[in-house]
Amino acid sequence: MDAPALLDFVQQEADGILVPAVGTVPGVREELLAPLVSQLKAQGALVISTIGTSQESADSQTIRDLALSNKRVGADIHHIGDGSYGCMPDPDNILALSLAVRGKRHTYFKMGQSVRR
Numbered sequence: 001m002d003a004p005a006l007l008d009f010v011q012q013e014a015d016g017i018l019v020p021a022v023g024t025v026p027g028v029r030e031e032l033l034a035p036l037v038s039q040l041k042a043q044g045a046l047v048i049s050t051i052g053t054s055q056e057s058a059d060s061q062t063i064r065d066l067a068l069s070n071k072r073v074g075a076d077i078h079h080i081g082d083g084s085y086g087c088m089p090d091p092d093n094i095l096a097l098s099l100a101v102r103g104k105r106h107t108y109f110k111m112g113q114s115v116r117r
Helices: 003-011 030-042 060-073 091-102 104-112
Strands: 016-020 046-051 077-080
Touching: 003 016, 003 030, 016 030, 030 046, 030 060, 046 060, 060 077, 060 091, 077 091, 091 104
Parallel strands: 016 046, 046 077
Antiparallel strands: none
């Protein structure tokens, strides 16, 4: 991850910056990513942590661990890739990620809302 290049994207008016989720790419650790996320957010960018290297088909506990780690570094948006069943992640993993990041009340409220609100 090239911090100057990512910060330059923000200067070029990028609204969001994608970074690999902690633990999905060798060497991407919380202590490396947290300062970069802080810098990007200080410049006004949203930070999108991405699980896109087949871990989206891992067990739900692994997804929960990835989600909490990326919440600790300050990610604004959590992307879970589509490399599982039928070109979508296991629905249990989507739920595990949401429960870890938002909790039951908010997750179930969002699931129950109409798309026509």
